[in-house]
Amino acid sequence: MSEGTVYTSRSTMRKIGGHDRFGTLETGERVDYGLHGPMAELYKLKVDQPRPFPVDYIVNAAAG
Numbered sequence: 001m002s003e004g005t006v007y008t009s010r011s012t013m014r015k016i017g018g019h020d021r022f023g024t025l026e027t028g029e030r031v032d033y034g035l036h037g038p039m040a041e042l043y044k045l046k047v048d049q050p051r052p053f054p055v056d057y058i059v060n061a062a063a064g
Helices: 037-042 056-063
Strands: 014-016 020-025 030-033
Touching: 030 056
Parallel strands: none
Antiparallel strands: 014 020, 020 030
8 A cells, every 4th residue: 555645636627506606626626516416306496507416527427
């Protein structure tokens, strides 16, 4: 097993409003997060602007 920290993510997360958030990656790229169809329906929430749920990014990253 390696010792010490292998990687430190230098990103930030900001709340826009409601369930909407955006992250800024170390590269300066902005990533939008929120809710969309299935998740909004599950929690009976109204979504003005559908956006990917954070777990969508996790699944894509793991599958990639």
